[in-house]
Amino acid sequence: MEAINNEEAKAYFSRELLIWYRRIKRDLPWRMNQDPYRVWVSEIMLQQTRVDTVIPYYERFMSKFPTVRALAEAPEPEVLKCWEGLGYYSRARNLQAGAREVVERYDGVVPDDKASVAGLKGVGPYTTGAIMSIAFNRPEPAVDGNVMRVLSRYFCLEEDIAKPATRVGIEKLAASLIPEGAAGDFNQALMELGALVCTPKSPSCLPCPVMEHCAARIAGRETELPIKTKAKPPRPEKRVSVIVAGTGVNEGKILVRQRPETGLLAQMWELPHLLVPKEQEQVVEAAGEGSGSSTEYAAAGEWLTRSLETDTGILIRPRGWFMDTDHIFSHIHWKMRVYLADLGPHAEMAEASGASLAAETAAAYEVDGLRDEYRWIGPKDMETLAFPNVFLRILRDYWT
DNA sequence: AAACCGTGGTA
DNA sequence: TTACCAAGGTT
Numbered sequence: 258m259e260a261i262n263n264e265e266a267k268a269y270f271s272r273e274l275l276i277w278y279r280r281i282k283r284d285l286p287w288r289m290n291q292d293p294y295r296v297w298v299s300e301i302m303l304q305q306t307r308v309d310t311v312i313p314y315y316e317r318f319m320s321k322f323p324t325v326r327a328l329a330e331a332p333e334p335e336v337l338k339c340w341e342g343l344g345y346y347s348r349a350r351n352l353q354a355g356a357r358e359v360v361e362r363y364d365g366v367v368p369d370d371k372a373s374v375a376g377l378k379g380v381g382p383y384t385t386g387a388i389m390s391i392a393f394n395r396p397e398p399a400v401d402g403n404v405m406r407v408l409s410r411y412f413c414l415e416e417d418i419a420k421p422a423t424r425v426g427i428e429k430l431a432a433s434l435i436p437e438g439a440a441g442d443f444n445q446a447l448m449e450l451g452a453l454v455c456t457p458k459s460p461s462c463l464p465c466p467v468m469e470h471c472a473a474r475i476a477g478r479e480t481e482l483p484i485k486t487k488a489k490p491p492r493p494e495k496r497v498s499v500i501v502a503g504t505g506v507n508e509g510k511i512l513v514r515q516r517p518e519t520g521l522l523a524q525m526w527e528l529p530h531l532l533v534p535k536e537q538e539q540v541v542e543a544a545g546e547g548s549g550s551s552t553e554y555a556a557a558g559e560w561l562t563r564s565l566e567t568d569t570g571i572l573i574r575p576r577g578w579f580m581d582t583d584h585i586f587s588h589i590h591w592k593m594r595v596y597l598a599d600l601g602p603h604a605e606m607a608e609a610s611g612a613s614l615a616a617e618t619a620a621a622y623e624v625d626g627l628r629d630e631y632r633w634i635g636p637k638d639m640e641t642l643a644f645p646n647v648f649l650r651i652l653r654d655y656w657t
Numbered sequence: 658a659a660a661c662c663g664t665g666g667t668a
Numbered sequence: 669t670t671a672c673c674a675a676g677g678t679t
Contacts, residue, residue, distance in 0.1 A: 299675085300675065301676095303675040304677075308675080311675090347678085381678080487672085
């Protein structure tokens with residue numbers, strides 16, 4: 258291995274990486290052209306999400322919302338439905354808010370201006386650099402996890418890449434590596450190398466275009482780098498969810514609700530569910546699949562009925578266990594038990610009162626105190642409302 | 658700075 | 669099976 262100085266190592270890296278990328282780059286949907294809107298949508302979808310997962314979502318999204326204006330004018334629930342199953346749903350709402358800002362402030366044209374792009378909702382330092390370089394070929398760094406890993410190895414950097422300050426330092430380095438007039442290709446080359454060659458677990462150094470002068474490789478430390486502090490494991494939460502079957506005018510339907518505007522799974526739809534307090538965990542645990550006596554079922558059912566009534570004003574009548582399912586978010590682990598139920602006695606009384614259909618519905622609302630966020634839905638409504646995966650799985654089970 | 662925000666692939 | 673983690677951003 259020829260010993261070279263740092264400036265030579267940098268020039269070599271930029272030159273060889275760019276040549277390599279232009280030879281082997283993948284043919285991806287968002288690389289069809291450099292339309293800033295297409296680049297923008299792809300970068301938002303690709304945040305913390307694999308290429309293979311994104312591709313079908315991207316195709317669907319672009320055919321439904323082909324322009325900034327189309328996205329800006331769409332009803333928000335349609336945008337959320339298009340994002341269903343992809344996760345990090347605030348990305349979808351921020352993206353549409355950004356599109357609306359581009360229509361109002363920039364006449365529907367994504368501005369070729371770093372500060373303006375950086376000011377759009379959901380666009381942070383990485384995405385700003387990605388849009389500026391890929392769409393407009395501006396010499397801005399776009400430092401994501403791939404880039405931090407690749408540069409940590411090539412330059413044998415030992416800073417913890419989990420720390421925000423480390424990314425800032427690597428941005429300066431990445432900026433100094435951008436070849437004249439080739440910002441977009443070079444930034445994508447860095448990420449392509451990280452995705453295909455310089456992978457997290459076992460990097461494939463032999464086909465690497467810059468292996469010869471990779472400091473970590475030369476030191477035999479390529480698997481030790483980058484240094485990254487471990488994430489905390491998700492905290493466990495026991496939850497009980499209920500499928501409430503409608504009767505009368507709601508025959509064949511079930512009760513769902515829309516989540517609040519902020520926080521976890523914001524504005525997504527879900528089955529009614531409750532956090533099980535520590536002191537109730539034993540009671541719920543005892544009433545599972547064929548594992549509880551009638552007494553134990555009654556105890557769990559009583560707790561569920563009382564809690565749901567307190568929380569939502571809806572009086573149910575538990576009918577039995579349906580399924581258990583685990584769902585792991587990035588920071589919470591839901592251990593969910595699902596029960597079947599129908600409505601309690603006073604709802605039936607309202608239906609049996611002999612009132613007209615409209616009056617009956619109104620009466621049911623009054624008697625049940627059904628709040629705005631609740632709705633009776635059938636299978637057909639699943640095509641319109643956006644549900645997170647944990648509830649999609651349960652509902653598909655229920656309706657098949 | 659550290660917690661919050663989803664999901665699925667991989668070893 | 670557990671553990672890691674992927675083209676991050678916001679608060």
